[in-house]
Amino acid sequence: MAETTVKRQTKTQAKVPLFITIWASIKAWLRRDGIVIMSYAIATILMSYPLAFKLGGHWLALRDTDTFVKIWDNWWLQNHAFNGPSLNFTNLQFHPSGLDLSYHSISWTVAFLSWALTIVTDAITAYNLTILVALFSTAYAAYLLVRPFVSYGAAAWLAGAIYSFAPYHLAHSGGHPDLVHLAPIPLAVLLLYAAFTRPSVPAALGAAFLIGLAGFTSLYIMVFALLTIGPVLVFLLLDEHRWSQPKIWQVVLVFGVVSVLLLSIRLVPILRDTSALTEAIESKYTADRSQTDLMSYVLPSHLNPLFAPYTKGIASRFGYMSSNWPAYLGIVPIALSIVALLWKKQRKTVLLWFSIGLIFFILSLGPVLRFNGNLYDNIVLPAQYLSWFPPIRAVGRPDFFVLGILLPVAVLAAFGFDRILIALEGSRRTQIALMIAIPGLLLVEYWSGEFPGISVNVNPFFEQLSEEPDDFAIIQLPMGRTKAKRYLYLQIFHQKPIVEGLSARTPLEAYQYIHNNPLLRNWSAGEPLDCDTLTWDRIMSALDQLIDDNFRYIVVHHPEPEIPVQFANYFPLQPFYQDSQLTVFKVADLQNQPPCQTIYKRVFALPSPEVSTSILWDQKISLLGYDLPDVDPEVKMLPITVYWQANEEIENSYVAYFHLVDLDTDEVVAQADVIPRGWSYPTSWWAKGEVVEDTIQMLMENVPPGSYELRIGWYDEETGLRLTAESDRVQPNADGSILLGVIDY
Structure with missing residues (x-):
């Protein structure tokens, strides 16, 4: 009992x-x-x-x-x-x-x-x-x-x-x-010690698992682990003559085989x-x-x-x-x-x-x-x-x-x-x-001071892209390995394929598509547009390829309000989207209005602007008039369409500037400096008597509501010297600009 x-x-x-x-x-x-x-x-x-x-x-x-x-x-x-x-x-x-x-x-x-x-x-x-x-x-x-x-x-x-x-x-x-x-390295060494001193096959399995874990954590850490484990393994075999014990070799066999099997999962794709x-x-x-x-x-x-x-x-x-x-x-x-x-x-x-x-x-x-x-x-x-x-x-x-x-x-x-x-x-x-x-x-x-970090805010445009249901890809400029790192991060939000990218060891053939497309090759190298070498027909062929391969948008990143100079001439059209950080063009729109063809389409007929003017700069450039629609505060953009005329053959390239000036403080609150038609049609290309229509989008993102003067003028692109304005209606300002009108925003 x-x-x-x-x-x-x-x-x-x-x-x-x-x-x-x-x-x-x-x-x-x-x-x-x-x-x-x-x-x-x-x-x-x-x-x-x-x-x-x-x-x-x-x-x-x-x-x-x-x-x-x-x-x-x-x-x-x-x-x-x-x-x-x-x-x-x-x-x-x-x-x-x-x-x-x-x-x-x-x-x-x-x-x-x-x-x-x-x-x-x-x-x-x-x-x-x-x-x-x-x-x-x-x-x-x-x-x-x-x-x-x-x-x-x-x-x-x-x-x-x-x-x-x-x-x-x-x-x-x-x-x-x-x-x-x-952590896998010291833990693997610890278990290896246990495997040899007991001896213990489970401990050997644990050590092998940690070596495999090191390989899946990083190939670098795998190398460090093997260079550490190797001498430890030799030491443990020689210490106290453990090499003479049959059971120790069972431990070594288990550790070695399992380690190789686990690492092979990571290494076989690399070694193929x-x-x-x-x-x-x-x-x-x-x-x-x-x-x-x-x-x-x-x-x-x-x-x-x-x-x-x-x-x-x-x-x-x-x-x-x-x-x-x-x-x-x-x-x-x-x-x-x-x-x-x-x-x-x-x-x-x-x-x-x-x-x-x-x-x-x-x-x-x-x-x-x-x-x-x-x-x-x-x-x-x-x-x-x-x-x-x-x-x-x-x-x-x-x-x-x-x-x-x-x-x-x-x-x-x-x-x-x-x-x-x-x-x-x-x-x-x-x-x-x-x-x-x-x-x-x-x-x-x-101590290394405060841990570094940044506040990351994603442009809303990329989140909007993720909501577009169709499958399409985007091109982001400027290109390059360093820039691509940020573009990969942005991909998390827009979730669309991108034309570039990177890996730790990017194979050369990955760039073959970029190098074979004339536009992408120029953009990748940051080369300004030269219509003598990149002709209109080559541009059209490159754009056709991009359309066929389902590229929808070209996104130009810029820390300043304007597009970087090396890219500006490529886009003689109005952007699909623009803010202080991005300017976005549709590939299809660029195909309809490509660069390097505007020089062959000269217009001499006088326009019919909403407001006619008679303003002259240094007897070279006239402003015949302008269109100025009402400003929509929600859009944060002020579109200004101007009609220039060349009074003579112009040798230099001049930049038109548009300043929005506070009536009370006389401070410039917004501005746009442009070469006509998206930096693609400089004044040095104009013919005598030619009329050049151009639309400028002035960013109003940081402009508070109020009344402002819109002043315009020209300056030499190379020297920065301003041209002198003349008008029989409005007195020019001392800086060479002239009042175009008052904007209520």
Whole structure:
């Protein structure tokens, strides 16, 4: 009877619900690491200030324009990755050909994380949150790696702070999230240690999974992980003669096979075309000019407001890479690493991590020495002889290897700090003081000032595009890789294919369509219109192709109210849409009124304007009259149609200016400076007696209601000198302008 009762009690105890077991594990974890987790969370918020306080708005964390590409990556994966012919291809860029994304540095891990976060928030907030996750998880992962090897948790905490808050890592978190989610590396090392010391096949599987996760997070992080894991694996095999144990080789086999299988999912699409892979690698290989300046490791970061007055000038000599992404390791970590190297107790482990750090240090310096901004081509470094190795060459930029140095430095500094704390075990107060002072000093010297960001506001025109139901593509000017980053971000809102785009390694054939279309080729190069080389028939052929390939709009971006000069002559027509930032033309409208044909259509018949005038400028140009419709305040545009006449053959090109002047203050509140017909028909082309009709759209967006004088005049395009106005009805102003009329707005 008693025996039966015992059996029933045993069965009852065995049936503990799973959620209770999980909850008990969580409570045990929080009891163990709760303070560590909270302190890292606080440190993350402080070191990335004001990022955590800008969540939920239109503030985007941004140190580099690559941020726009990363947001596009997240959006594309969420909305289109499974709707196209391949995960590695998009037809939203480089329309109509599309773009191969095999060599693009998309972070699948970050994209999926962002996808999950957009369930509860918007895309910008989700992206900002991934930065906070990266900083926190990187720090905590390093802590978990180091904690079993040190006596004091404070030493392990310091390792996490070094690994995550180092200026180089912190700076890249504002522009390259695919580079800063480094947590898989220390966690893989931790599980590999567990797999070898027990030995444990499940731990080996976990380590292999993390290596695969590193590959899907970033190909760069995959390389850093392999260069870190390799020496650790050799060390664990040789240490205590583990290589002689059969079960260890089972662990090695499981780890190796599973790692290869997981990484093959990411790598097979890249390796399928070796010639394209070689082209992609070589296109981004910049080791000869992106070395890490040797001095940058010890020069305090110029991003730190405390050091900037003293170091900014020096850092500016280091070249783009070292000056924008400070490689400063810190006085505290370097000093503590030296202490660790002198510690006999942890000699083998210390030498392991010193060796790993040395590998990354050598690679980060590049093929030749750069010191204090000077390049010493005659001093060839070891990295020169390693550059043939595909994984190293694929990284492209030597300075990226600084990220690989951070974990060895963090581990060594933790050992050094642990040694000091052990030596002070007889003085608890001194220990506590150092546990507070050393991490505090580290955070102060690693501080990079306020986290950079911008307020992003999208022009309403792009949101209007998304509401147009038809499938069509758009062209955005100016073109170029840097501009394309912003255009990718705008695509999130208008969701239409675009003629250009980019990937981390954009293949040359992606530009074939642009180079084969004369108009697109000129726009891509920023070449002003020359009707002698780009004739009317070639323009019409180019426009026919654009129409056939379903391009509907040409969107010209301009920081100033007017279209950039290099594009203005291409558009001798009224825009479909215009505001202070954009001027938009329909491709079909341009096809109906193309450039380079107006010079053959001269008009000499006198017009019939609504208001006739008799105004003359320097006996060269007359204003015969104008049309001035009532202003609609909702449109925010004042259309002015004028009728000019050439009184003689004009040698120079003159610019007509239209000023809207406040009656009370005599201040110009709006203006338009134009060469007639959208900058396509300069006065030097006019024939004697020719009548030129032109319509000007004056932007009224910032003009308050009131009464204003409309004044017009001319000035020389090259010298800026104004022509003198003459009229028998109105007295010209001293500046050469003349009153056309009063506008009630």
